[in-house]
Amino acid sequence: MFNALKKKINTAVGKITEKVSQDAEKENIIAEGEVESSKYPPEENLTEDLKKVEESSEKEEKKESVFSRFRRKEAEDETLEEKVTSKPEKIEKEEKSEDTEAGVFSFIREKTLSEKDVDDILWELEMSLLESDVALEVAEKIINSVKDDLVVKKIKRSSDVEKYTRKALKNAISTILDVESEDIDDLIQEKNSKGEPLIIMFVGINGTGKTTTIAKFSNFFLNKGYKPVIAASDTFSAGAIEQISHHAEKIGVKIIKHKKGADPAAVAFDAISHAKAQGKELVLIDTAGRMQTNINLMDEMAKIKRVAKPDLIIYVGDSLTGNDAVEQAIKFNESVGLDGIILTKADADAKGGAALSIGYVIDKPILFLGTGQSYEDLMEFRPEWMVEQLV
Numbered sequence: 001m002f003n004a005l006k007k008k009i010n011t012a013v014g015k016i017t018e019k020v021s022q023d024a025e026k027e028n029i030i031a032e033g034e035v036e037s038s039k040y041p042p043e044e045n046l047t048e049d050l051k052k053v054e055e056s057s058e059k060e061e062k063k064e065s066v067f068s069r070f071r072r073k074e075a076e077d078e079t080l081e082e083k084v085t086s087k088p089e090k091i092e093k094e095e096k097s098e099d100t101e102a103g104v105f106s107f108i109r110e111k112t113l114s115e116k117d118v119d120d121i122l123w124e125l126e127m128s129l130l131e132s133d134v135a136l137e138v139a140e141k142i143i144n145s146v147k148d149d150l151v152v153k154k155i156k157r158s159s160d161v162e163k164y165t166r167k168a169l170k171n172a173i174s175t176i177l178d179v180e181s182e183d184i185d186d187l188i189q190e191k192n193s194k195g196e197p198l199i200i201m202f203v204g205i206n207g208t209g210k211t212t213t214i215a216k217f218s219n220f221f222l223n224k225g226y227k228p229v230i231a232a233s234d235t236f237s238a239g240a241i242e243q244i245s246h247h248a249e250k251i252g253v254k255i256i257k258h259k260k261g262a263d264p265a266a267v268a269f270d271a272i273s274h275a276k277a278q279g280k281e282l283v284l285i286d287t288a289g290r291m292q293t294n295i296n297l298m299d300e301m302a303k304i305k306r307v308a309k310p311d312l313i314i315y316v317g318d319s320l321t322g323n324d325a326v327e328q329a330i331k332f333n334e335s336v337g338l339d340g341i342i343l344t345k346a347d348a349d350a351k352g353g354a355a356l357s358i359g360y361v362i363d364k365p366i367l368f369l370g371t372g373q374s375y376e377d378l379m380e381f382r383p384e385w386m387v388e389q390l391v
């Protein structure tokens, strides 16, 4: 899941680390290495001895970076054999320097990250995010947040560059995903304490996975011990009533249905009456897929809402459609007011742009991800999980 996006983010982390290391090298502020870094503490703690060393004529040699030394060593490799025989003590020294070169090195004074260090790479990252269907406002927010966190950061060790960059990205993505969310279990309990079912209506454009998601959702809450009732309120599409009836039968939940072409609001109303009469805790209303541009169908959806008075309206979006899923969510939110989002087909989504953007753009939480075609393939969405997936 989201592999392409993860790769792009990691590439940016690698590039920033590399760039800062190269700059530090140019500025001659790389010390010997982690093992020896205690000899080269930050400037304010420099011992008198080291200060003297720095001021001495040997200064340039002492401050020569591990990279430069490594390159010089490579150039000298051809004559190395000769050195082995003539100067064994020199070889020992060279090997030691190779050891430190492979490991983490410290900066002799703290390296301060500047805007120049990160600007180009963050611009590249912003382009990569946009290519991955991350919404523009989200990409910009991530880049600005990372920049704010990194610039003027004082860094002591090369490994810290990567650590701080990852931390900055995690922070940026966590902030994006931090949308207030209510626990559905709590909502069910709250409604049930008043003797009423929690009513949830599922909306979205054609083929995003509403019906399949309702089947998974029923199964999920059935396994938690609740008794869901499905309202087959897609009376419009060919085969829709049969499709959802088939799912209901397989899962073992009650379905309320009318004939094709019947009023979808009336079906929802009957399902709610049934749940109330039978003490069932959850009513799940399937609706026909509709384009956000089809005014009649959008009006019909508003009518189902007026009649059923759902506690939650969940937008089911196809994560593979990226930016379109976000744009459609905006329109559905304007038409009926959404409370939460389920993104389907996340199992096939490498880009991850919709998952990263949609909640932030409409300020509604992603509640679940659809992760496959079987009834078990529904995963509760946790922002921390998403952050760990990406950074």
Ligand SMILES: Nc1nc2c(ncn2[C@@H]2O[C@H](COP(=O)(O)OP(=O)(O)OP(=O)(O)O)[C@@H](O)[C@H]2O)c(=O)[nH]1
Pocket: 204, 205, 206, 207, 208, 209, 210, 211, 212, 213, 234, 237, 240, 287, 288, 289, 290, 344, 345, 346, 347, 348, 369, 370, 371, 372, 373, 377
């Ligand atoms: N891989 C994968 N496929 C899914 C997922 N969710 C739904 N699908 C598939 O998407 C297709 C459409 O699913 P439906 O549930 O019929 O979609 P719908 O939104 O109800 O469609 P309409 O009612 O026609 O608007 C089906 O083939 C599902 O199996 C998912 O999370 N992962």
Ligand SMILES: [Mg+2]
Pocket: 210, 211, 212, 234, 240, 287, 288, 289
């Ligand atoms: Mg359907």
